[in-house]
Amino acid sequence: MRLTSIALKDILTRFRDRRALLYMLVAPLLIALIMGAAFSGQNNGDSPIYAIPVAVVNADEGDLGQTFVDVLTDIAVDTAEGKQPLFALTALDDPQAARAGVESGDFRGALILPPNFSAALQSLDAPRARIRLLTDPTARISPFILESVVRRIALGFESAALGGQLAVTQATTAARQGPALAALPEALAAVQADFAVADAARQRIRLESRVMGVTQEFDIMGYFMPSMAIFFLMFAMFAGTRSILEEEKQGTLPRLMTTPTHPSEILLGKIGGTLLTGLLQMAVLVLVSGLVFGVQWGAPSGVALLSLGTVTAAAGLGALVAAFARDDNQAGILGTFISLAFAVLGGNFLPARNLPPWLDGLSKLTLNRWALDGFIALSLDAAPLSAVWPNIAVLFGLGAVFFLLALPGFRRRFVR
Amino acid sequence: MKLLTLALTYLKQTFSSRSVLIFSLLMPLLFTVVLGFAMQGMGPDDSPRQWTLLLADEDRSPLSAALTRQLEDDPALEVVRVPDGELASRVDAGEAPAGLLVPDGFGAALLDGQSFEVHLYRSAKQVMDAQVVEESVQAALASVEGILDTREIAAHTLQNLGMPIPAESLEDAAHLWETEAPLEVRAAPVTRLKGTQIPIGAAQSSPGMAVMYVLFLTIGGGSTLLVERERGTLRRLLVMPLHKATLVGGKLLGIYLSALAQLALLILFGRFALGVNWGQSPAALTLMVLAYAFAATALGILVAALARTSAQADGLSTLTVMALSALGGAWWPIEIVPPWMQSLAKALPTYWGMQGFQDIISRGLGVSAVLPEAGILLGFGALFLGIELWRFRWE
Numbered sequence: 001m002r003l004t005s006i007a008l009k010d011i012l013t014r015f016r017d018r019r020a021l022l023y024m025l026v027a028p029l030l031i032a033l034i035m036g037a038a039f040s041g042q043n044n045g046d047s048p049i050y051a052i053p054v055a056v057v058n059a060d061e062g063d064l065g066q067t068f069v070d071v072l073t074d075i076a077v078d079t080a081e082g083k084q085p086l087f088a089l090t091a092l093d094d095p096q097a098a099r100a101g102v103e104s105g106d107f108r109g110a111l112i113l114p115p116n117f118s119a120a121l122q123s124l125d126a127p128r129a130r131i132r133l134l135t136d137p138t139a140r141i142s143p144f145i146l147e148s149v150v151r152r153i154a155l156g157f158e159s160a161a162l163g164g165q166l167a168v169t170q171a172t173t174a175a176r177q178g179p180a181l182a183a184l185p186e187a188l189a190a191v192q193a194d195f196a197v198a199d200a201a202r203q204r205i206r207l208e209s210r211v212m213g214v215t216q217e218f219d220i221m222g223y224f225m226p227s228m229a230i231f232f233l234m235f236a237m238f239a240g241t242r243s244i245l246e247e248e249k250q251g252t253l254p255r256l257m258t259t260p261t262h263p264s265e266i267l268l269g270k271i272g273g274t275l276l277t278g279l280l281q282m283a284v285l286v287l288v289s290g291l292v293f294g295v296q297w298g299a300p301s302g303v304a305l306l307s308l309g310t311v312t313a314a315a316g317l318g319a320l321v322a323a324f325a326r327d328d329n330q331a332g333i334l335g336t337f338i339s340l341a342f343a344v345l346g347g348n349f350l351p352a353r354n355l356p357p358w359l360d361g362l363s364k365l366t367l368n369r370w371a372l373d374g375f376i377a378l379s380l381d382a383a384p385l386s387a388v389w390p391n392i393a394v395l396f397g398l399g400a401v402f403f404l405l406a407l408p409g410f411r412r413r414f415v416r
Numbered sequence: 417m418k419l420l421t422l423a424l425t426y427l428k429q430t431f432s433s434r435s436v437l438i439f440s441l442l443m444p445l446l447f448t449v450v451l452g453f454a455m456q457g458m459g460p461d462d463s464p465r466q467w468t469l470l471l472a473d474e475d476r477s478p479l480s481a482a483l484t485r486q487l488e489d490d491p492a493l494e495v496v497r498v499p500d501g502e503l504a505s506r507v508d509a510g511e512a513p514a515g516l517l518v519p520d521g522f523g524a525a526l527l528d529g530q531s532f533e534v535h536l537y538r539s540a541k542q543v544m545d546a547q548v549v550e551e552s553v554q555a556a557l558a559s560v561e562g563i564l565d566t567r568e569i570a571a572h573t574l575q576n577l578g579m580p581i582p583a584e585s586l587e588d589a590a591h592l593w594e595t596e597a598p599l600e601v602r603a604a605p606v607t608r609l610k611g612t613q614i615p616i617g618a619a620q621s622s623p624g625m626a627v628m629y630v631l632f633l634t635i636g637g638g639s640t641l642l643v644e645r646e647r648g649t650l651r652r653l654l655v656m657p658l659h660k661a662t663l664v665g666g667k668l669l670g671i672y673l674s675a676l677a678q679l680a681l682l683i684l685f686g687r688f689a690l691g692v693n694w695g696q697s698p699a700a701l702t703l704m705v706l707a708y709a710f711a712a713t714a715l716g717i718l719v720a721a722l723a724r725t726s727a728q729a730d731g732l733s734t735l736t737v738m739a740l741s742a743l744g745g746a747w748w749p750i751e752i753v754p755p756w757m758q759s760l761a762k763a764l765p766t767y768w769g770m771q772g773f774q775d776i777i778s779r780g781l782g783v784s785a786v787l788p789e790a791g792i793l794l795g796f797g798a799l800f801l802g803i804e805l806w807r808f809r810w811e
Contacts, residue, residue, distance in 0.1 A: 019731035038753040102606040120598040133603035137778040148551035152558040159562040163569025209536040350454040
């Protein structure tokens with residue numbers, strides 16, 4: 001009975017404290033929302049990147065250069081905002097201005113069509129034309145997209161030119177001379193014109209592209225929301241267990257000890273209060289993000305058990321720190337340190353999949369990684385509870401180990 | 417003189433505290449390394465970035481071989497062949513951003529003039545990388561179409577002339593592409609760096625974490641003003657023969673110096689431990705560090721001025737710093753966020769800090785290039801200071 005009243009008092013204190021609420025509820029929701037907006041283009045397998053700012057310098061002395069630019073302008077991709085042009089083109093006259101624009105970061109790239117662009121396509125004896133692309137070195141993705149699209153369009157232009165060349169060679173070999181050869185230029189021009197007209201529609205190899213492993217609407221918030229929930233849960237769990245030391249410092253703990261309440265009851269009450277606070281925090285985050293942002297957390301039983309496991313492991317770690325820290329100040333520093341280090345290692349900021357093996361190994365030592373992998377399996381892969389049993393088991397196991405290790409520390413501290 | 421004493425006292429207090437050392441130096445270093453790896457590619461690296469494409473060729477025809485060659489020739493792709501039945505499951509398992517399935521009948525149908533469908537499986541967990549791979553696959557398919565088109569134009573022409581079509585026309589077309597292609601595409605990054613020493617992950621995370629963590633330090637510094645107000649030491653100091661301006665100036669200078677020291681250490685680590693190109697233009701770097709530290713210091717005191725208690729300032733700090741860093745492009749390259757968020761970023765000092773640092777690290781530019789960024793940062797600093805003078809309560 002006294003145990004529950006201690007626990008309830010702690011929960012009330014926490015949920016009445018505006019600063020604690022900022023940490024526990026507002027911050028995770030807000031940061032996850034920013035992250036989700038940043039990556040919002042990635043939902044449902046849409047193209048995340050569009051309207052890439054590109055400068056175009058068309059120095060071509062013929063007409064084909066403009067046709068090339070027109071094709072580039074018309075390229076559109078499916079995005080979260082509907083069909084959008086892949087590039088936002090700005091026509092410039094001077095290659096130097098284009099280079100300066102890329103250098104200053106105004107453009108992610110610049111396309112420069114040379115004066116002999118049409119000439120090179122119209123006669124294979126003419127020198128090869130060099131299309132130049134200038135790209136932004138601070139960008140990782142857009143330059144690759146620009147380059148492959150430009151290459152693809154260039155190929156279309158080349159096909160017609162090379163087809164003509166092949167026809168001439170083959171006809172000459174077949175006929176040597178004779179009346180047929182005289183008709184060649186006319187026949188070729190007719191075929192080439194036909195091809196140019198039908199070009200866009202006549203794509204013979206179709207690429208059917210589908211996103212794998214998505215059984216429900218894919219939502220990147222299914223990664224960010226659990227990430228931030230775990231990150232800020234850790235802070236709350238450390239703060240909760242640290243309150244034992246704060247009471248010790250403020251002298252309220254020794255006063256409690258003089259009452260007929262057994263020290264173990266006080267301890268269990270404080271830890272129970274922390275656990276319940278964590279569960280409430282997770283529950284509110286899951287409900288609010290689900291109702292307001294529409295985040296699909298996945299199988300409810302899995303989410304509930306994983307939350308319980310994560311809360312247990314985090315509170316256990318908090319208890320361990322509280323049991324052995326010199327004072328509440330040291331516990332605070334250690335708690336923040338662990339919260340931050342575990343979060344970055346456990347993939348709460350950026351997915352851990354690109355980590356080299358040695359860092360991946362370290363990552364798997366954090367409770368954050370086990371919790372996050374479990375939540376992602378439930379949300380993004382829509383996995384059933386059975387898929388996350390190992391994660392749940394590891395988290396409860398960690399929690400048990402932490403609490404057991406914390407016991408001797410608490411005993412030395414409080415039972416004198 | 418008094419100003420300097422106050423500043424130095426603050427500096428000494430700050431850096432003798434173990435928690436400051438942990439959170440303003442050790443933690444950003446850990447974040448720089450881990451996030452650098454998470455963004456792929458640490459350390460100076462001459463090899464361009466590659467994406468893995470899993471390939472299952474069920475067709476095994478000359479045409480599918482031509483497609484494979486085109487894919488393998490793409491420097492952005494690392495093609496890994498997998499047995500036919502395993503493709504989907506291996507993409508699903510997250511082994512690669514995408515996998516391409518070329519079904520049986522590909523070559524025969526295309527040579528017959530029919531259209532044909534190939535399948536690209538993209539990973540739901542690596543959508544951004546999958547978009548790059550898809551563009552590369554499209555380019556390779558376009559090459560194969562180019563060969564087919566060339567062959568077909570010749571075939572139609574010969575047909576119209578009543579001539580026989582040579583049996584080896586596909587090989588001839590492919591050969592023509594290799595020797596006579598009228599266009600070439602050359603792409604090069606616009607940078608004045610010698611060599612192409614652009615470390616991919618750390619070039620983002622090293623400036624990014626410096627930009628972020630200096631804010632933790634300055635906001636922490638600002639909230640010490642509140643602590644002093646709460647303890648009454650501020651009032652006590654104010655009755656001494658010290659001008660209010662001296663008092664705040666000393667504090668400000670102390671926070672500013674500590675921010676400079678932190679930035680210098682983080683930059684040195686990035687330069688010498690991770691090989692990030694911080695040393696390109698020492699003059700430009702100095703200017704940017706001075707300007708960004710000023711904006712950060714002013715922001716730190718602004719948070720203090722707007723908070724009522726030090727506890728409130730602490731609570732606000734994590735939220736403020738994380739939001740500013742994420743929105744300003746300190747966590748990931750700003751190019752990947754939607755256009756409206758790229759515009760929003762321009763209203764934040766973190767964005768201009770990142771731009772200025774990137775001018776130096778990745779673009780290899782000097783003082784004149786970072787003048788606009790430095791100017792904007794100084795403007796932010798002045799604005800923040802103005803608001804503080806207007807809002808801060810002394811007692």
